[in-house]
Amino acid sequence: MRALVTTLTKKAKGGVARRDDSVETDMLRFGRGADCEVHLSDPRVQLHHAQIVFRPGGYFLEAFGQADFEAGGQRTQAHRLNAGEKIQLGPYEIGVVGSTGEHDIALTIELVRPLGDDLAMLRTRSRISLGGGGLGKRGWSWLLFLLIAAVFLGAPIFAFTMKTPSPRGFDPAAAPHGLLAKADELWLSGPMSGSHKFFGVACESCHQKAFVQTEDQACLACHATIQHHADAKKFQFASFEDRACQSCHKEHTGNAAIVLRSDRFCTDCHAGIKQAAPAAGLDDATDFARNHPPLRATVPVDAAGKLERVALTGRRGPADQIGKAAEQSNLKFPHNKHLGEKGVRHPDKGMVKLDCGGCHAADPGQIGFLPIRMEAQCIECHQLRFEPKALNRQLPHGKPAEALAVLGDFYAAMALAGGVEDADAPAIVRRRPGTPLKTEAEKLEALAWARAKASEVAERSFGRSLCGSCHTVEKKGEEWQVAKVHLTDRFMPKGKFPHGRHASMPCGDCHGAAQSEQASDLLLPGVENCQSCHGSEKAADRIPSACIDCHDFHRPGLPPMRPARQAAVLGR
Amino acid sequence: MHESVVVYNRFRFLKAATLLGLVAIVLYAWHDPAGGLPNGGTWLGYGLGTIGALLILWLMWFGVRKRSYGEGHVKLEAWLSAHIYLGLSLIVVATLHTGFQFGWNVHTLAYVLMMLVIASGAFGLYAYLRYPRLMTENRRGLTLTMMMQQIADADRDCRESSMQLGEEINRAVLQASQDTRLGGSMWRQLAGRDPNCATLAALRSIERLAEKTSGAEASALRRLVTLMTKKVDLLRQARRDIQLSALMQIWLYVHVPLTFALIAALVAHVIAVFFYW
Structure with missing residues (x-):
């Protein structure tokens, strides 16, 4: 082709x-x-x-x-x-x-x-620079900015506006629910203190107004009874009127700062308290190990029970307490005899060895001890029997007039019944029991014996063998007077000594009871004894001990710190 | 970038930043906050927080300042030197401001974002100090455009020399010239290599085919393999260049957006603190 x-x-x-x-x-x-x-x-x-x-x-x-x-x-x-x-x-x-x-x-x-052009095609297929694709730097910047602002600023503010603080602090039933209502948790700046954790997620419990520091009323909703530090009338500067609760109690650092433990907050004033507040009768203190005044026990110092603070010393140990500081309790009580090696004679059980716990029972809080009571601790040995022939009869304790009446009644009944086995007693009361008294004169003679006998027994019991062996008893005319007993419940009311936490130590390490012959011995150790174990706040070779370990800032027994507001909360 | 940013004015800003950090550390060790726990709410906490926030705002101003090169009394070089050292000093200032209290909240978020911004900036400094030299070494006098031109030329040469070769080889060469790409996604650019490189795959298959051929065809194949190998080398060089320049840019894609995230978190942090005072 x-x-x-x-x-x-x-x-x-x-x-x-x-x-x-x-x-x-x-x-x-x-x-x-x-x-x-x-x-x-x-x-x-x-x-x-x-x-x-x-x-x-x-x-x-x-x-x-x-x-x-x-x-x-x-x-x-x-x-x-x-x-x-x-x-x-x-x-x-x-x-x-x-x-x-x-x-x-x-x-x-x-x-x-x-x-086509190889170079142009290669360029079309290739992406050789980071720019151009996706959101780019500017796009990502805006996106992240708006996202974070919405989630971490907008949402929490919206959550705040959803909530109204309950007048009684946290009310789970009234709190709004849902994810958005919880958005302000994103603002939580640190762990709550343990005691506030149960309402910690409800920010509005404390943060009631925007841009306002937590106000006292939020705290008082629960802590309505919080007390003053000192008598605000006498020591105006210790009333802390110009401070809010949160000035001192800082939340959101766990347990560390909600209760101030630092000595600094005490020594600010107490380093020069003697000059600043002479009327308080306090000595300066700056540090437990180096500069703490002697411990002073508040005890009755005379028979009338006048209370005074008595300085305690005990540098050489418990035995050093004997015969120094004196407590006038109006009781006679030789601790050494009760704690003797051989024990004490029990009326029924023979010799019984006693220890401190035999009489001193810890109170349920393990802080101090239950008061010593005749009926609870003493009477098992010190029974108030007055008549060897009626060992089941005892005098009532604590009621001298009733005791005298019991004696009168007992011997009157004995005289009227006859059969008294006392050779010195008149024949009329020694007659055969059951023989009735015939004449008024016989009755009077029998009752005269009974009165004399009751008086003699009272003399012996009140004056010496029973009441007088523990109490200071005085006879005024025909009336016996037992001096009022002043037993001290808290020797150091401004300090705390939890006995329970010292339970591993023998009592004798602090209390020289085994050597004490007199009830007037104040068997409390001096601060030196404490300092042998407890050191300064930041001690390295002792138990670090801050002021607040023994002393409360808000002192029990003092009136409310913010009376008007607290009354308003309590009255609601 | 020249090393002079690091040594600028005999380490003037390094000294300033070190002094700031040391003062902050000494004050932190010395101060004794209530309850014994340092935090952002003590006098030192507020102080360090204020310094830190002002520093962050000032450091951000660099982004504005660098866009007006040559303006102002202070040289941009001085600005950058101060930006680097004072930025690094924030690690100390802000960490002490936190009192080492961290949690799942806006406050720690602001801190973490700040640390990420600083870390990305530190990488940026490293990149600017190290990669330009690596880039020069890798380029061996070529620019990336020149490399790409040579790759395109190699493509044409390969196609021409495979024109009289069999279909399989011709197809492989055509695919290599049509599918080979440089760079691509951010990860691909940063990786500096392409495991699915069309040219490399074509070269491997041509080499396999070459083993089975002989005579005149074999010599034509040898010439093709030489050309393809040259192209693979060029691709490797170009990809390394792209990788290095991506590494020099990538940190800014973290540094800038995270800075804006940090500003949002910082504002939220400051407002939160005083909103719930």
């Missing part, structure tokens, strides 16, 4: 360049192979892609092997050529012109989809 192949090339300035090639061949092969009649130099075309052959019926375009082309919108491997149609072969378009005078077939070839 003779074929005319016209190659069309678009020119940069517009228009089309044509190059005609006339080929005489049996088959017209298309491909990028150099041996092809129509050489299509593009990698998207196969080495031998297709050929045009003449067969009965016309000219056919037939693809080699797996190759194909597109004719009439269909992908195909063989196609009869018609004049005027366009065929897509790879990136080339083959126009079928048909037969001309000289040529059996004329074709146009145009590269309609060139590969």
